[in-house]
Amino acid sequence: MRKISFLLILISTLSGFNLLSAQQKNNQEKPNIIFILTDDQRFDAIGYAGNQFVETPQMDDLAKSGTYFNTAIVTTPICAASRASILTGLHERAHNFNFQTGNIREEYMSNSYPTLLKNNGYHTGFYGKYGVRYNDLDKQFDEYESYDRNNRFKDRRGYYYKTIDKDTVHLTRYTGQKALDFIDTNASNEKPFCLSLSFSAPHAHDGAPEQYFWQNTTDNLLTDTTIPGPDLADDKYFDAQPKIVRDGFNWLRWTWRYDTPEKYQHSLKGYYRMISGIDLEIKKIRKKLKEKGLEKNTVIIVMGDNGYFLGERKLAGKWLMYDNSIRVPLIVFDPRVDKHQDVSDMVLNIDVPQTIADLAGVKAPDTWQGKSLMPIVKQETAAIARDTILIEHIWDFSEIPPSEGVRTKDWKYFRYVNDKSIEELYNLKKDPKEIKNLIGNKKYKAVADKLRAKLDALIKKNSNEYRAAPTDLTVELIREPGTDVEIFDLKPEFGWTVSLGSKFQGAYQVLVASNVKDINNNNGDVWDSGQVRSLESTNVEYKGNPLQVGKTYYWKVRIWDEENRLVDYSEAQKFTTGQSDSYIISTENKFVTTYVKPKTFKKLGDLYIIDFGKAAFATMNFKYNAKTPHTLTVRVGEMVDDDGSVNKTPPAKSNIRYQEIKVDVKPGKTEYQIQVQTNERNTRPNQAIPLPDGFPPLVPFRYAEIEGAQESISAKNVEQLAFHTYWDEEASSFESNNDILNQVWDLCKYSIKATTFNGLYVDGDRERIPYEADAYLNQLSHYTTDREFAIARRTIEYFMKNPTWPTEWQQHVALLIHADYMYTGNTELIERYYEALKHKTLFELSNEDGLITSTKVDAAFMKKLGFPDGYKKPLTDIVDWPPPNFNGSTTPGELDGFVFKPYSTVINSFFYENMKIMAEFAKILGKTQEVLDFELRAAKAKKAVNEQMFDKERGIYVDGIGTDHASLHANMMPLAFGLVPEEHYESVVNYVKSRGMACSVYGSQFLMDGLYNAGEADYALDLLTDTSDRSWYNMIRIGSTITLESWDNQYKNNLDWTHAWGAVPANIIPRGLWGIKPKTPGYGVATIKPQMSKLKSSEIEVPTVRGTIKGKYTNNGARLQTYEIEIPGNMVAEFSLNGLDGKDLIHNGEKVPSAFESIRLSPGKHVIQLKINSF
DSSP, X not given: OHHHHHHHHHHHHXXXXXXXXXXXXHHHHSOEEEXXXXXXXXXXXXXXXXXXXXXXXXXXXXXXXXXXXXXXXXXXXXXXXXXXXXXXXXXXXXXXXXXTSOSOOHHHXXXXXXXXXXXXXXXXXXXXXXXXXXXXXXXXXXXXXXXXXXXXXXXXXXXXXXXETTEXXXXXXXXXXXXXXXXXXXXXXXXXXXXXXXXXXXXXXXXXXXXXXXXXXXXXXXXXXXXXXXXXXXXXXXXXXXXXXXXXHHHHHXXXXXXXXXXXXXXXXXXXXXXXXXXXXXXXXXXXXXXXXXXXXXXXXXXXXXXXXXXXXXXXXXXXXXXXXXXEOEEEEOTTOOOOEEEEEEEETTHHHHHHHHHHTOOOOTXXXXXXXXXXXXXXXXXXXXXXXXXXXXXXXXXXXXXXXXXXXXXXEEEETTEXXXXXXXXXXXXXXXXXXXXXXXXGHHHHHHHHHHHHHHHHHTOOGGGOOOEEEEETTBSOTTSSOOBOOSSOEEEEEOOTTTOSEEXXXXXXXXXXHHXXXXXXXXXXXXXXXXXXXXXXXXXXXXXXXXXXXXXXXXXXXXXXXXXOOOOOEEEEBOOOSSSOOSOOOXXXXXXXXXXXXXXXXXXXXXXXXXEEEEXXXXXXXXXXXXXXXXXXXXXXXXXSSXXXXXXXXXXXXXXXXXXXXXXXXXXXXXXXXXXXXXXXXXXXXXXXXXXXXXXXXXXXXXXXXXXXXXXXXXXXXXEEEOOOGGGOEEEESOHHHHHHHHHHHHHHHHTOTTSSOOSOTTTOOOOHHHHHHHHHHHHHHSSOOHHHHHHHHHHHHSOOSBHHHHHHHHHHHHHHHHHHOOOHHHHHHHHHHHHHXXXXXXXXXXXXXXXXXXXXXXXXXXOOTTOOSOXXXXXXXXXXXXXXXXXXXXXXXXXOOSSBHHHHHHXXXXXXXXXXXXXXXXXXXXXXXXXHHHHHHHXXXXXXXXXXXXXXXXXXTTOOOOXXXXXXXXXXXXXXXXXXXXXXXXXXXXXXXOSXXXXXXXXXXXXHHTTOHHHHHHHHTOOSSSSHHHHHHTXXXXXXXXXXXXXXXXXXXXXXXXXXXXXXXXXXXXXXXXXXXXXXEEEEXXXXXXXXXXXXXXXXXXXXXXXXXXXXXXXXXXXXXXXXTTOEEEEOOSOOTXXXXXXXXXXXXXXXXXXXXXXXXXXXXXXXXXX
């Protein structure tokens, strides 16, 4: 029995030796690490630095035995940001955390040094002041307790509220004890440990009159000592500070701590005693390490989180860029390196996590911005290889002016962020106390310029996508107002795009300046909005003193995200005010001339034949070097013959253009512009819209030919000058696996661009007159192909004074204003024209059942609509255009046999939509009674249409009261405007589908809207990709590059080939096929409801006032479809699909509960999968 016991003891002992040996071997491979961070301990508040008033024998010994960094600097001199930098290895402008912000980003904390070590074999612990807002400390530490001064107490209890064995102790003692307990617990741990200790001392307890509270163990220090007054105590040093500093917290806290000799002595003695108290805890920690046999394999790092003013310049606190504020003690004591050294290189707080990772043998993340100090500690290298550092304090707080700068060994430059004209430059070598500001000295201009440039470079280098400034600035919705634009509104609205890094805006600040210098210095000398808590990033109205007409201004904006993180200012934008010369006061955008080189150029006999690829409202330039005087014949046109020459005989009654122009050429002149002939009808005074000032006469043409040339002409000598309004080709895009659909999109998008030559939406080249219905279709397609709103807004204003005769066209004005409101969020047109708009809805013509008829119109009412006295043509129902036998033809027209009756289904469908819109507008304007009135009128109209104009036996709508004829129009309009009750949906939809494209290119807008509203994706796609002569593809096939006024020449004999109302797919593809629409005004919330039908793939980019919505669709097979969606900043989208029964939606890898009708998408990228569960 004794033998067995002895063997057990022997085995146990040997096992213990083996375990200890293994632990020692492991510890030799990876050291333990203790990182001690003090609060507000500045660089010279340590005995080793020569300070005779503070007793720090332990820190001194660590410095003497290890590596002491004489010029250790924090990148940001404030607790929260500096601690965030230490944890994440990032500058403040990268992590963007400070007081008043939300939690630090998880992306950064998942790469923090404690997380890194915890995930790589270290046992991690933390005790003390964490100082960073973060909820998941358990991801970083195996053991932790976060605490700081208790600010509920305005006395010593701020530091005395923690207990050890029921005794209330100072926080310094408590933290020290937690360290001892941690070492006791983990001394025999198989894992190495990393213990982070964060002492609250020597931070003042700001709320208490006494400010400083220390342990009784340091009571006896400095009792009989009078500490000399601070350096730079003379008033002149304080007076030299900018006003923003003199009025701030640095001075206020000086009054708390140093403004009397008694306060000064108490505060400095308290400050030093608290540091000595920390030193006593370090002594205990080192003793405990020795007790446990860990002292030879435990690296100790000691550092302050920021510097501190001790009364210099009549300042207290930190925050500023002076060395008192940014310099801290830093000691790295590695007992395995038996070499002491003092290092003068500038090292940073962000170097500490790199150093800890290096010690632990863990690869640091590439995102970290510091450097490991271990090569210096181990004397493998003598220098950090860093000549210039970025220093900053960019938290925007009214009493602490943010600043940013750079420091080198010999120089320091910094400026104040909110007024960059306040700059300071110091020669640290000659002026270490930073007394003589050299910024205005011409002798040092080159130095200042170099350091400014270096600062800008370091700012750029150390920023990231989360810091991205607002972009896409607009004034009055104009994107580039800096040249050739006059802003008419002297209280303009500003807009911008919030970056995806910010996601959502929580506040903004707009600056408006009278000159470039002030705006570049962040001085809003005309208007500074200050921080405005608002989600609005569009339609932000100028609220300063009225701007002056004819003056140039500059503006910029910055935002705070939803977590109150501030981002950089945008680039400044220039704009000039002006004054409208007419009743139209919406700002007009600039016009652009595009110089188009030939797509093909060839010689055919004595003809030079030119194809510019696309028709444009244009003229033509050419270079020609004549040796003798002679005449060239130039022909331009929209049609081409089989041999490539210009078609000289377009259809007789059509308005398809062809011209022949004679050009006299002579020696000595080489550059020519053809003088196209003007057309009497489209230049009629007071009817046609004249071309903008400075435009030459224009004619639409694609093809050209030159005859009679005696000298050679090459393609490089010829160019088409295409005139149009400002246009961003990259604003929108669409592509799918269906080539016809792609061609239709390209045709329609280009048509919108090409027809913007006149500054208002005109009907084409035949008349160049705005019509309300044309304009509405044009507007929808313009808003979905470019982020451009000026032409639509100006055209709306034009209609208020210049109405046209069709009844329905009056009803389109409310649609125009509503579309503008939904797409821009702007209410100015509603406010300006609400009363006049009421008349245009024709509500005054309604009967007691709520239906309207144009037969009640008299001269007085025509005047209310804006028609001039003596206007002869009465308001007339039109339904569609053209009617049968139009212009001497024998065509059936585009009305599908519609039978006109006084009470028309089409007119009253529009009326219902108008009443809904007016109710919404009345609500915006706070007209409660009128809201109720319009809502009632809408309800009555809907009821009457469904009771009096619906054939219940057939389940379809008839054309009006008194006829049983049912046209496509009488059914597609109720479908488009939401009049059809659910129980009749199927019969109405089936009837609509049975009629085919029995409407004009204008009517197709409402047909396609109705089909997509009804979820008829297959039939809608069939129409979009149809190739019959009543299709968009037919326009391409017959040779046009701008949409036609009619489906084909045969359906309207006087058509032109330049009619934007034929470009419906430009808005139907984004709004219908992809289902991208604004749900709330200004796209605060978007809806995305794709209806892809048989498409295998599709990609789209849709411009909005808040940025571009991007989508990509892939049909992955019978059971899987994938949607990739990107939502711009400051927008939410609701994604939904039809027909989800038996299918699963997966959003970013997570299944969406079937009860959810839509998926809410925040800014950024999303992957949504539709899985079909079929067996």
